[in-house]
Amino acid sequence: MKIRSFDADKAILYLVATPIGNLKDMTFRAIEVLQSVDKIYAEDTRTSGVLLSYYDIHTKLESYHEYNQDLKADQVLNELNSGMKLAIISDAGLPVISDPGYKLVTLAIENGIAVSTIPGASAGISALIASGLAPMPYTFYGFLDAKHIKRIKELEDLKYLPHTIIFYEAPHRIEETLKDLLSVFGNRQIVLARELTKTFEEYARGTIEDILLELPTKGEMVLIVEGYKEENQIDNPFQKIDELISLGSKPNDAIKEVAKLINANKSELYKGYLEYKNK
Numbered sequence: 001m002k003i004r005s006f007d008a009d010k011a012i013l014y015l016v017a018t019p020i021g022n023l024k025d026m027t028f029r030a031i032e033v034l035q036s037v038d039k040i041y042a043e044d045t046r047t048s049g050v051l052l053s054y055y056d057i058h059t060k061l062e063s064y065h066e067y068n069q070d071l072k073a074d075q076v077l078n079e080l081n082s083g084m085k086l087a088i089i090s091d092a093g094l095p096v097i098s099d100p101g102y103k104l105v106t107l108a109i110e111n112g113i114a115v116s117t118i119p120g121a122s123a124g125i126s127a128l129i130a131s132g133l134a135p136m137p138y139t140f141y142g143f144l145d146a147k148h149i150k151r152i153k154e155l156e157d158l159k160y161l162p163h164t165i166i167f168y169e170a171p172h173r174i175e176e177t178l179k180d181l182l183s184v185f186g187n188r189q190i191v192l193a194r195e196l197t198k199t200f201e202e203y204a205r206g207t208i209e210d211i212l213l214e215l216p217t218k219g220e221m222v223l224i225v226e227g228y229k230e231e232n233q234i235d236n237p238f239q240k241i242d243e244l245i246s247l248g249s250k251p252n253d254a255i256k257e258v259a260k261l262i263n264a265n266k267s268e269l270y271k272g273y274l275e276y277k278n279k
Contacts, residue, residue, distance in 0.1 A: 003109075005116040011080045013108045014087040015101060017094045017120025021197035023054050030118045031055050038084040041076065043099055047091045064088065069100050076104055080113045092220075093123050098142040098168055124166040127193035127222035131164075132205060134227070138164040144177060151177065155184040160228045160261055167223040174221055175212070181225065182208045189226045194219035237262055237269065238276040 005012065014033050019025040034040055034057050041064035042048035048061060064072050079086060090099035094117075108115050124140050141158065144167060145151045158165060169177050174192070181190075185208070192204040192211055200219070204211050237258045244254035255273060259266040 001109075001112070003112060003114050005114045007114070009083075010114065011083050012085050012114040012116060013080060013104060014085070014116055014118055015095050015105070016087045016089050016118040017122070018048070018051060018089050018092060019197065020092045020121045020123045020126065021195065021201075023051060025121050025197055026051070026055060027118070027120050030120055031057065033118050034059055034087055034089070036085070037087045039079070040087045040089060041072070041104075042088075043090045043095070048089055051089075059087075064104075065100055069103055073103055073107060077107050077111065080108060081111065087118075093121055094119075097122070097124070097140075121197070123193075123196055123220075123222050124168070126196055127191070127203075127224055128164065128166055130203060131191040131193070131224040133164050133189065133191060133224055135164065137162075138166060140166045142166075143168050143170075146173065148176070148180065151180055152184060155180060159184055162229070163227045165225045165227065167225065169221045169223050171217050171219060171221060174217070174223075175215055177223070178208055178212055178215070182212070185225065185228075191224040192216070193222040193224065196222065237264070238273050241273055 014037060016030050016033055017027070018030070034052065034055075037059060039060045039062060040048070040052075041062055043063075043065050045061050045063050052059070052061065064076070076086065088095045088101045088104065090101070093099075095101040096105060105115055128135055128138060139158075139161060141154075144154050167177075171194075178190075181188075187207045187209050189206070190208055190211060193202070194204075194216055195201045195218075198219075202216065202219075204214070204216065240258050240261070241251070241254045244257060245251055249257070255270050256266055258264075259269045262269075
């Protein structure tokens, strides 16, 4: 299905980037679109109201956030089907990415309605390119689960990914997240970027242990983590299993981890390990 984005007589859903900190990081085109649409849906109308007032934008503003998105979906779709031109904005950066909007995008596409991005600031990419860690390939993950056990499971799934990984994290959870990261990933190089584009913008670079010694606790944060490096690959998987067991892992857990590391069948690795131990 092909849908042309720009037709003056047809509805369109704009996904508009907003500044991630400094209000001056708004594009001319974003201002024009927000001035011209029939309505703007915002994650937080109070936060967005400040931005719109700064740029003298008086378009009707209505809330669309995590807790009302299911209730508002039909309303927004009806407005689009009636021919309205709408915009979605989040509190900062691009909507949809770790913010509401995905459901509306899919509904619009399913109904043959144009969806178009008005590009601009992105906290994750902004932090990545200034981090000093390898910019490509990278994996954007967003927020890890707030619960410890689920967060550990997510990190275990990412442990051997050879990509630089981008996380978002809240200041009140950053310490426990870094401690979990250290326990699962080991003491990798990371970059913690906070208060991006604002007066107190700061990049903390070093190992996880380094950053934990002088951990900032204010400001929304972007965490950039170096990927798993091929030179860390093991030559002898059986010795690696013994190493993990000596560090406190249960034998089954150690075998499972090494099987994942070398992309081997766990049962076959177990049989090989038993033969290795019986020699």
